[in-house]
Amino acid sequence: MRRLAFVLATAPLVLAGCGGSDSPAEPAASTPARITVTSPAVANGRLRTPYTCDGAGATPRISWSGVPGDAQALAVVVDDPDAPGGTYYHWVVLDLPATATGLNEQRASVDGTEASNSGDDTGWQPACPPDGTHHYRFTVYALSAPTGLRDGADLDDALAAIDSTTVARGTLTATYAR
Numbered sequence: 001m002r003r004l005a006f007v008l009a010t011a012p013l014v015l016a017g018c019g020g021s022d023s024p025a026e027p028a029a030s031t032p033a034r035i036t037v038t039s040p041a042v043a044n045g046r047l048r049t050p051y052t053c054d055g056a057g058a059t060p061r062i063s064w065s066g067v068p069g070d071a072q073a074l075a076v077v078v079d080d081p082d083a084p085g086g087t088y089y090h091w092v093v094l095d096l097p098a099t100a101t102g103l104n105e106q107r108a109s110v111d112g113t114e115a116s117n118s119g120d121d122t123g124w125q126p127a128c129p130p131d132g133t134h135h136y137r138f139t140v141y142a143l144s145a146p147t148g149l150r151d152g153a154d155l156d157d158a159l160a161a162i163d164s165t166t167v168a169r170g171t172l173t174a175t176y177a178r
Contacts, residue, residue, distance in 0.1 A: 036170055037170045041060030041062075042060075051126060070167060073147070075147070076092070076141075078136060094149055095113050133177040139171040144165045
């Protein structure tokens with residue numbers, strides 16, 4: 001009987017540590033959304049096929065406005081909170097100039113750095129949901145200071161740096177299903 005009581009008493013503690021994901025937490029979720037984010041890769045709330053694994057996997061163009069004047073740098077994070085193992089990070093761009101107004105498809109003219117994504121690579125990893133409808137969040141963060149991280153920085157480090165310096169954010173959400 002004591003053993004049963006022990007199991008019942010400790011089960012919630014054990015279960016609390018199971019499930020979910022070891023994915024890093026979304027940065028600065030409580031920061032006010034003041035930045036407007038747009039992208040031609042999104043039509044009628046849906047991520048267009050050319051930007052997915054069902055298309056060419058092209059890097060999406062992203063534009064934004066409404067960055068506060070006190071921002072010292074910007075970051076862009078594209079993630080999928082519906083991924084089977086927890087939030088999947090498709091693209092993390094850091095330390096863009098505060099005056100930047102977007103990212104182009106080639107990224108050739110961008111003066112930022114790219115942290116590792118969930119695929120342990122840098123750059124855009126095309127949306128490729130295994131099943132069902134997934135939501136892809138294109139979030140732009142205004143930062144109070146540059147992160148100082150280099151290309152290929154660890155995903156956890158990048159998200160922590162964004163979280164600790166965010167003063168404003170904006171998100172465009174698109175869906176995609178295969």
